[in-house]
Amino acid sequence: MPLIKLDNVSKLYGFGDATTIALDEIDLVINKGEFVAVMGPSGSGKSTLMNIIGLLDRPSQGRYLLEGKSVARLRSDQAAKIRRDSIGFIFQSFNLLTRLNVIDNVSLPLIYKGYTKSKSYRLASSILDKIGIQSREYFYPSQLSGGQAQCVAIARAIVNNPKLIIADEPTGNLDSAGARLVMEILSEIHAAGNTIIFVTHNPDLTRYATRVVYMHDGNIIHDEKTAIGRVAPRAREELYTLPIQTVDDDIAGVSALIKAIPAHNSNPRSSNRTKKNQRKHRK
Amino acid sequence: MKIINDIQFKSSLDAFRLAKLRNFWTMLGVIIGVASFILIVGISEGIKLQINNQINTSEAGVLTIRPQDIQVAGSSLDSLALFSGINVSGSLTNRDISTVTNTPGIKSVAPMAAITAKVVGSGGKYNNGLVIGTSSSLLNILGQSLSYGSFLNSLSNVQNQVIVGNSASMDLFNEDVPLGQTVQINGTNFVVEGILNPFPATPLSSGAEFNKALFINYGNLESLTNNSATTYQILALTKNPKNINKIKQALTNRLLVTHGGQKDFTILSPAQNASSNNTILNLLTKLIIGVSIISLIVGGIGIMNVMLVSITERMHEIGIRKSLGATNRQILDQFLIESTTLSIIGGIIGIILAFLADLLFRMFTNIRPAISFEIVVIALLIASGIGIIFGSVPAYKAAHKDPIEALRSE
Structure with a gap:
C-alpha cells in the first residue's frame, strides 16, 4: 500500500471568471521510504501540492488516500490531528515561534498531543541531541543562525515520529553550508526509513533524493527515479540552462497581441492561464 | 483539562511581555469598572451601617x-x-x-x-x-x-x-x-x-x-x-x-x-428614618452600580479590540501552531486564556485600587466604606466573565482561520 496516493487531484482558486488552476488533475503515488524532490518554477503548484499532501489545504476535486484512508474531505479538527500525529512540516522561513525557546518550540507538537511537560521535554531533548543542537536548548530563535534554526525546525517536525515529512524549500533561506547541514540531516532521517517530500529550486540538491518530480503550471511534467548522490539527469539539464525560457515565453514577452492569437496559446506550456482564457481559446 | 497546559498557558502569558503598555490601556476599563463597583457597593454598605448604628444608639424612641x-x-x-x-x-x-x-x-x-x-x-x-x-x-x-x-x-x-x-x-x-x-x-x-x-x-x-x-x-x-x-x-x-x-x-x-x-x-419614627435613608441609598447604589457595569462593558469591548488586533498581528503564529497540529479548540483556549488573564489582572488591580480609595476615604472623610469579601469575589467573577465573553469573539476568529491563509500572513 502506497503512503500517498493522489488520484485526479485539482485545486482551483477564485470564482467564476477569476478562477486560477493551481493543480490540474494530478496523479501521484509516493511509497514509504521515498525521498522525493519536487522541482519547478515559481507558480507551478509545488507549494499547493505540499499543502494538500500535508492536509493544510483541501483539494477542489479528486481523491487523496493517506495510508489507504481517504483524507480529501476531512473536517479541520480531524485534519489537525493527522497533521499532529503523522506529518511533520519544515518551512523555508523556519517558522519557529519567536517567543518560545528552542526546547519549547520542539515540544509544541507533543504538547498539542497532550503529553506532560516533563515527558515532552525529555523527548524533545533527545531529538535535539540526535540532531546535534542540544546545547542550544534554551536559546531563543533570534539567537540562532539560519542553519541552526532550520535544524530546530527539523527537530520539531520529527519529534512526533511522523510517517511523512514535508519540507517546503528547506534550504531556501540558508547559505550553502547551512543548506548542506540541513540536507545531510534530512538524508540521515531518510536513511532511518522515513518518507520525505521536499521542494527545491536548486537542482544540485536532487543528489540527496531517490526520486525527482518536475511540475509546471499545475501539472507533473516529469517524474524520474534517481540514485542517491547523483544529480537527476533532467535536473542537471535545468542546472545548466537556468533561467528557463521557452520560445513561448519569449513570444509572450514580446507582444500581448501575438499572445492573443489562439494558435500560440493552445500550447499547454504557456504561462498561467485563467479558466476564462481557456474557454475563450477552445471556441 | 488536558489541553490547557503549561506551555500553552505560558505562551499566552508571553504575549503580555510583548505589549505591556497596550495591555495596561486594555485593562483600564476593567480596572476602573471593578474599582468603582467595589467602592460604590462598599460606600453604600458602609453608610447604611453607620446610619443604622446611629439610629439604634441615639434616636431610639x-x-x-x-x-x-x-x-x-x-x-x-x-x-x-x-x-x-x-x-x-x-x-x-x-x-x-x-x-x-x-x-x-x-x-x-x-x-x-x-x-x-x-x-x-x-x-x-x-x-x-x-x-x-x-x-x-x-x-x-x-x-x-x-x-x-x-x-x-x-x-x-x-x-x-x-x-x-x-x-x-x-x-x-x-x-x-x-x-x-x-x-x-x-x-x-x-x-x-x-x-x-x-x-x-x-x-x-x-x-x-x-x-x-x-x-x-x-x-x-x-x-x-x-x-x-x-x-x-x-x-x-x-x-x-x-x-x-x-x-x-x-x-x-x-x-x-x-x-x-x-x-x-x-x-x-426611627425605623422610617432608616428605611427612607436606605431606600434612597439603595436607589443611588443601583444607579452607580449600573454606571460601573457600563464601564466594565466598555472595558470588555476594549479587551475585545486589543485581542482582535493581537490575533491579526499573530496570525502567522496561529498558522504555525495549526500546521503543527493544534486543533481549533486548542487555539481557542489559548486566546481565551489570554483575554481572561488580562481581565483578571485588571480586576485584581481594580481591587487594589478600591482598597486604596477605601483607605483615602477613611483618612479624609467621615465615610467608612464596608468592603466585604463577597463583593471582592463578585467583582473578580465579573472581571473574568468579561474576559471570557469579550475574548470569545477574537478567539473564535483566530481558531477558525484557514491554516494556509494564516501561514501566509506576516
Missing part, C-alpha cells in the same frame, strides 16, 4: 415631626429632603409644640428652628452661621453630651445663653474652652454657656453642620427674628420606645385636630 406631608415609603423625590432636615420648607408653630408636649407618653420635646445669621466672636466670624433655637431637652434627645459648661436652662429667655458646636468654638474664639465669652448674633450679645462634644459626623446627617452651629433658647431665637424663624422639626422623646407606634398615632390624631383635619405634617 424619638419621633420627628416635620412640616409638609412627606411620603417616605416609596422612593419619591420628596424624601430626598430628609437628607438634611434644614432643607424642609414650611414651618411648625408654637401651638404644634405645645400639642406635642401635652400628648401623653411624650417625655420631653425639643423644637428646632433654624436661621442663618452673621455671627461674630472674639477670634473669628461666620457670615452665614447656623443658629438653632431649641430647648434644654435637645441634649438628652439627641443623646449628645457637652465637653465643657452646661446646656440651655429652660425655654424662657432669662439670659442670652448660647451653646456652641465643637468646631464653632475654634472658628469663632480660637480656643477650645471659650466659656463666658461673648458672641454677637445679628448684633445681639450672647454668652457662651457650654461647648458640645463633636457630633458623630455620619454621612448624610446634619452632624457636620451641627458642629459649626450655635444653639440658643427657642424664645431667644423668636425675639431675635421677630417670630419669623422657621421651625423645621420637633423632636419628641417617648417615655417608652416600645409604644412608639401607638404614641405616633395619638400624636397624629391630635395634630390633625389642631390643623383642622389637614395632614400638612409628617411624623417620622
Whole structure:
C-alpha cells in the first residue's frame, strides 16, 4: 500500500471568471521510504501540492488516500490531528515561534498531543541531541543562525515520529553550508526509513533524493527515479540552462497581441492561464 | 483539562511581555469598572451601617415631626429632603409644640428652628452661621453630651445663653474652652454657656453642620427674628420606645385636630428614618452600580479590540501552531486564556485600587466604606466573565482561520 496516493487531484482558486488552476488533475503515488524532490518554477503548484499532501489545504476535486484512508474531505479538527500525529512540516522561513525557546518550540507538537511537560521535554531533548543542537536548548530563535534554526525546525517536525515529512524549500533561506547541514540531516532521517517530500529550486540538491518530480503550471511534467548522490539527469539539464525560457515565453514577452492569437496559446506550456482564457481559446 | 497546559498557558502569558503598555490601556476599563463597583457597593454598605448604628444608639424612641406631608415609603423625590432636615420648607408653630408636649407618653420635646445669621466672636466670624433655637431637652434627645459648661436652662429667655458646636468654638474664639465669652448674633450679645462634644459626623446627617452651629433658647431665637424663624422639626422623646407606634398615632390624631383635619405634617419614627435613608441609598447604589457595569462593558469591548488586533498581528503564529497540529479548540483556549488573564489582572488591580480609595476615604472623610469579601469575589467573577465573553469573539476568529491563509500572513 502506497503512503500517498493522489488520484485526479485539482485545486482551483477564485470564482467564476477569476478562477486560477493551481493543480490540474494530478496523479501521484509516493511509497514509504521515498525521498522525493519536487522541482519547478515559481507558480507551478509545488507549494499547493505540499499543502494538500500535508492536509493544510483541501483539494477542489479528486481523491487523496493517506495510508489507504481517504483524507480529501476531512473536517479541520480531524485534519489537525493527522497533521499532529503523522506529518511533520519544515518551512523555508523556519517558522519557529519567536517567543518560545528552542526546547519549547520542539515540544509544541507533543504538547498539542497532550503529553506532560516533563515527558515532552525529555523527548524533545533527545531529538535535539540526535540532531546535534542540544546545547542550544534554551536559546531563543533570534539567537540562532539560519542553519541552526532550520535544524530546530527539523527537530520539531520529527519529534512526533511522523510517517511523512514535508519540507517546503528547506534550504531556501540558508547559505550553502547551512543548506548542506540541513540536507545531510534530512538524508540521515531518510536513511532511518522515513518518507520525505521536499521542494527545491536548486537542482544540485536532487543528489540527496531517490526520486525527482518536475511540475509546471499545475501539472507533473516529469517524474524520474534517481540514485542517491547523483544529480537527476533532467535536473542537471535545468542546472545548466537556468533561467528557463521557452520560445513561448519569449513570444509572450514580446507582444500581448501575438499572445492573443489562439494558435500560440493552445500550447499547454504557456504561462498561467485563467479558466476564462481557456474557454475563450477552445471556441 | 488536558489541553490547557503549561506551555500553552505560558505562551499566552508571553504575549503580555510583548505589549505591556497596550495591555495596561486594555485593562483600564476593567480596572476602573471593578474599582468603582467595589467602592460604590462598599460606600453604600458602609453608610447604611453607620446610619443604622446611629439610629439604634441615639434616636431610639424619638419621633420627628416635620412640616409638609412627606411620603417616605416609596422612593419619591420628596424624601430626598430628609437628607438634611434644614432643607424642609414650611414651618411648625408654637401651638404644634405645645400639642406635642401635652400628648401623653411624650417625655420631653425639643423644637428646632433654624436661621442663618452673621455671627461674630472674639477670634473669628461666620457670615452665614447656623443658629438653632431649641430647648434644654435637645441634649438628652439627641443623646449628645457637652465637653465643657452646661446646656440651655429652660425655654424662657432669662439670659442670652448660647451653646456652641465643637468646631464653632475654634472658628469663632480660637480656643477650645471659650466659656463666658461673648458672641454677637445679628448684633445681639450672647454668652457662651457650654461647648458640645463633636457630633458623630455620619454621612448624610446634619452632624457636620451641627458642629459649626450655635444653639440658643427657642424664645431667644423668636425675639431675635421677630417670630419669623422657621421651625423645621420637633423632636419628641417617648417615655417608652416600645409604644412608639401607638404614641405616633395619638400624636397624629391630635395634630390633625389642631390643623383642622389637614395632614400638612409628617411624623417620622426611627425605623422610617432608616428605611427612607436606605431606600434612597439603595436607589443611588443601583444607579452607580449600573454606571460601573457600563464601564466594565466598555472595558470588555476594549479587551475585545486589543485581542482582535493581537490575533491579526499573530496570525502567522496561529498558522504555525495549526500546521503543527493544534486543533481549533486548542487555539481557542489559548486566546481565551489570554483575554481572561488580562481581565483578571485588571480586576485584581481594580481591587487594589478600591482598597486604596477605601483607605483615602477613611483618612479624609467621615465615610467608612464596608468592603466585604463577597463583593471582592463578585467583582473578580465579573472581571473574568468579561474576559471570557469579550475574548470569545477574537478567539473564535483566530481558531477558525484557514491554516494556509494564516501561514501566509506576516
